Amino acid sequence: MARPRPSGAGLRIKSPERLVAESGADLEGHGLKRTMGLFQLVCFGVGAVVGTGIFVGLSDTVAEAGPAVVISFVLAAITCVFTAFSFAELGGAIPVSGSSYSFAYATLGERMAFLVGWCLLLEYGVSVSAVAVGWGQYLNELLNSLIGWELPGALANPPGDGGVVNVPAVIVMVLAALLLVRGMRESARATAAMAVLKIAILVLFCGIAFTAYQQGNLSDFAPFGLAGITSGASLAFFSYIGFDAITTAGEEVKNPRRNIPLAILICLGIVTVLYCLVAVAAIGAFSADGVAETPAALSLIVNEVTGSTVGGAVIAFGAVVAIASVVLAVMYGQTRILMSMSRDGLIPRVFERISPKTSTPVAGTWIVAVVFAIPAAVVPLDAIMNLTTIGTLAVMAVVNFAVIALRRSRPQLKRSFRVPFYPVSPLLGIGFCVYLMYGTGVETWVQFAVFLAVGVLVYAGYGRRHSRYGADGASAEAEPESVAGPGGEPEATQAAAAEAPRGA
Template sequence: MASFMESARRRKPVESIAAETGLDSGGGDLSRSIGLIGLVSIGVGGTIGTGIFFILSEAVPHAGPAVIVSFLIAAVVAGLTALCYAELAGAVPVSGSSYSYAYTTLGEGVAVGVGACLLLEWGVAAAATSVGWSQYVNRFLLNAFDFTLPAQLSNAPEEGGWVNLPAIVLIIMCTLLLIRGVSESARVNAAMVGIKLLVLIGFVVIGSQGFDADNMKPFFLDTGIGGIGLAASIIFFTFVGLDGVAAAGEEAKNPRRNLPLALMISLLLVTVMYVAVALVAVGAQPTGDFENQKAGLSDILEKVVGSSWPGTALAVGAIISIFSVTLVSMYGQTRILFAMSRDGMVSPVFHKVNPRTLAPVQNTLIVAVVIAILAGFIPINFLAEMTSVGTLAAFVTVSIGVIILRRRAPELRRSFKVPLYPLTPILSIAGALWIISQLRPITLYVFIGWVALALVWYALYARGHSKLADHAPSLRELDGRP
């Protein structure tokens, strides 16, 4: 067997990925049934979640009305990364997203570490959002019917309850959709994305009636650029989710065209919506009113119209929004495991698909059970922050991968190329690292521990089960290495 370092540096040739996924032959294990609209819905659905409904109460106290600039900064950093994703997605359209990109550029060991980051991102995010869904269900029931679920059935044990039942119900509903097939899941997600966009457009239209230019003064607070930067680091995580488009690489129709295009359209839609919401919000009430404002956009609309019905409307919007985010998160989790299983990095059970629906049913059920346990019984506020650093690590890997693949495979067919290369990926890396530097030290320590566990898993299991292990010489030839 090769040494640990030799194994960790094994790289999977793009030609091998193309053959496995049926990119040029039309074969592959999964059904290519998601069109451009479905891909855009995955990008928007996985990105616009509860964050925009409440993030302003955390960001505006730091930046004031200049929070609009903070949104634009966050969008630029996310956009730079999206451009890098678009190039790799167009060149290597595969289910594994940045895990597969790392495998072809940085090697097997780094790929397992990135895979662990993605599992953390998608799995814990799904659990966290389902817990938030439970809270909004209770808010809607209270506003609409003056009724709430018993605390014992809507909170984890450490929060004074027995089990968070609504969160588990949401996981079950998402699971049923996913095992029926990706095309049906994509249609339902597209409908939910349409509704959540209508809710936010409704906020902009109604909230603009209360716009007062005096609320925009002073535009910059005494915190200056530091406050704007801090707000941008908080806001950035409302853009996380665009990589869900890349995770659909093997199920996309005409992937070389549609994946890059879907990433760009998703980013544009999300940015326009976020900036419009932020502009209306800071114009509708003074900066000081945002601090400790728990109901976010609902409070703003209630002040504008002088009625409580916006709270109910926004609760419905949040319920639909979170359902969509949870569905995309679970989808992304299963596809990462699918790709890792095919490569031998995790158990073969995650690679089995139903012959009729071509959906990885066993994979989905296992993921659902784990996420349901997290959501139903464990408070996960801290773990939610862990998803952010995992995502940023994946972003850095993708941007590095663009540079490496340009050097190693300049002849590779690319349906999209990042503009201003190599400046764009370098700025993307710098932006992600800057945001990582804004996180709490304890988050970084735990993240390092998580990646270390992934490398232990690689040493004890994945290295010996790697599908590249038995074919390393021929694959090295394909890869252009001696």
């Protein structure tokens, strides 16, 4: 049975069925392949999350909150839990590569979807630059431990941070791009191996640091009060960015309606426990002031506790691997979101082209690597973190709202996971996101407002004009109802795929 959709410029709402139908193959005729199982997907999520935020950014978070950084991590995790429920419901109901962008398109319309995709440039594109910036710090720590030599500061740090150009940041992005264009199977295996390795190394760090634990180091628990905890939570949230990258793999996951929700919740649980343990172990062994003053604190703590540089070298190696895996996973997520936006005509078609040989968006991957390697090479980490955080929180607030909108507009849509305590849970998710956005400061809000204004202009000048869904009044076309196929999967009918507007 057909249902009309509004034809207003900002209300071009695309149904979940149409999104799934159009994702079956890209417009060039070469689709993505489903190669990832649950274990690989969980590892992919952990790979996207655990990196610079805990290995490098821990010092900044502790500087804001003191020992109460544990509460900051928990507060950031609570925000993520509510939002993770929403991602899990939407990821199971709409298992496509566009993640938040596609969810917004199905509930709030094309204009909002474009702005969400625009903000995802911060969460994925700019954050991958931020992650890459921290890679050089631990690479130097590893080189110093192994051979007593390190890269000159001018080549290992960006301007304003003691350097001229961050060469390691560029190198790690190029290496990630090389692996991604080879194929998703190879990338997934590499990500899984790196995820297991870095979890093992963080557990090893906790085991060593707890042997030197001193209760007195946590005595002045919240020296900066609630304001410090809130500010710390906003910074700590950067450490969780990436778990939603799981939903960008919707077209390359086996049984996505089951595995995507499960992977999101498992990933978030593993990461939260790890972060709290690492924070308590680090402060207990080294004091809050010591951690706050040392960017690569984990290696130094292990060196001091063991009286050897071997342990520190192991931690530094884990950090090098961890940050590289984040670059790999987040760059993957960015290319898949751009691919979805390109399919809809909102950005140039080059991003939707899939190589018939590797089943990957080769051109889009290299464009992302080159464009975001530039800020990674020349912009300090702290200049990027807050803007990335506020953009991500804004997207997550929209995702929570999208759950409510989809429940109201499509109550009968098949959902493999449902948000518990609806509608309280998504409303709390929105509230926590706004609260942490407040903690980023006025300057970040101004930067974000300017960023959004530019996005509105880009949509008006390019996206709206080239939209395939809006062409020839297509937004008013009838949408197909879902049909239960084998295993409860809705069948993407040939008619739905054929109706999808092609070129602008």
